[in-house]
Amino acid sequence: MIIDFHTHTFPKKVSASVMEKLAAVSLTAPFTDGSADELAASMKRAGVNWSVNLPVMTYAGQVEKVNSSLIAQLEELREQGIITFGGIHPDYEDIRGELKRLKAVGIPGIKLHPAYQGVDFDDPRVMRILDCATELGLIVITHAGIDIGLYDHDHCSVPQILRVLKEVRPEKLVLAHMGGWARWDAVERDLAGAPVWLDTAFSIGPVTPWPKADRPPFRTMNLADADFTRLARKHGIDRILFATDSPWEDQADYIERMERMPLTDAEKQAVFGGNAAALLKIPQPGC
Numbered sequence: 001m002i003i004d005f006h007t008h009t010f011p012k013k014v015s016a017s018v019m020e021k022l023a024a025v026s027l028t029a030p031f032t033d034g035s036a037d038e039l040a041a042s043m044k045r046a047g048v049n050w051s052v053n054l055p056v057m058t059y060a061g062q063v064e065k066v067n068s069s070l071i072a073q074l075e076e077l078r079e080q081g082i083i084t085f086g087g088i089h090p091d092y093e094d095i096r097g098e099l100k101r102l103k104a105v106g107i108p109g110i111k112l113h114p115a116y117q118g119v120d121f122d123d124p125r126v127m128r129i130l131d132c133a134t135e136l137g138l139i140v141i142t143h144a145g146i147d148i149g150l151y152d153h154d155h156c157s158v159p160q161i162l163r164v165l166k167e168v169r170p171e172k173l174v175l176a177h178m179g180g181w182a183r184w185d186a187v188e189r190d191l192a193g194a195p196v197w198l199d200t201a202f203s204i205g206p207v208t209p210w211p212k213a214d215r216p217p218f219r220t221m222n223l224a225d226a227d228f229t230r231l232a233r234k235h236g237i238d239r240i241l242f243a244t245d246s247p248w249e250d251q252a253d254y255i256e257r258m259e260r261m262p263l264t265d266a267e268k269q270a271v272f273g274g275n276a277a278a279l280l281k282i283p284q285p286g287c
Helices: 012-026 036-046 060-072 074-079 095-104 124-136 158-167 184-191 225-235 251-259 265-280
Strands: 003-007 050-053 082-084 109-112 139-142 173-175 197-199
Touching: 003 265, 012 036, 036 050, 036 082, 036 251, 050 265, 060 074, 060 095, 074 082, 095 124, 109 124, 124 139, 124 158, 158 184, 184 225, 251 265
Parallel strands: 003 050, 050 082, 109 139, 139 173, 173 197
Antiparallel strands: none
């Protein structure tokens, strides 16, 4: 079983224009038009069983509208193999009420993106969200480390994460991009082994530049195979989740990158789907 724990989709009528704007900001090439239909087609080509859709709320006024739209599409998305999370913004007033609404319809978690929400991860508003999500048993996944499109400030740094873990103790926290994009040394030194999950999105292999860009994207060397393997094992293979960040990576190519890692077959099985299935409570074949 392959579960891609980190993907993004947008409404079909605006997905292409949204991708064009985001590509211009990040100078990075997308591999689909950002729609659910193209994600489903990508999954079929790559042999992905499930993808987790992660909406990003860039302002508080989006929260109810976007979540309501996702709730209305739950069944359709699931038929395509897409499990959608909800979203929340730190400035939204009724955080508890909105998270309870998501929980009631079976949405398993929420996405935070401190960089695009203009807040640091250890801000009290974020910690309030994490505390409430833990109380309700919801998964929280957050962008961690530098964002390729907003690289002037690290809104979710390793020191911030460690402070949150000490003060809030979230039970189901997933840190995207192997715990901190472009902050690999700090993650391995100070964060590996902490009670969180790390996803592999946009952290191995090359960054693909946007063809229309007039300059290269901000980039760091993504994790080499040996460095990825060492970090994954130091953190604990049972808390590593396969993720691509589609549409920003090609799912089929990313699976090939993961297959080449010097991991055992059992370790790859856990990373590709076993760990995510346990976290999402998805029955596995033969179980």
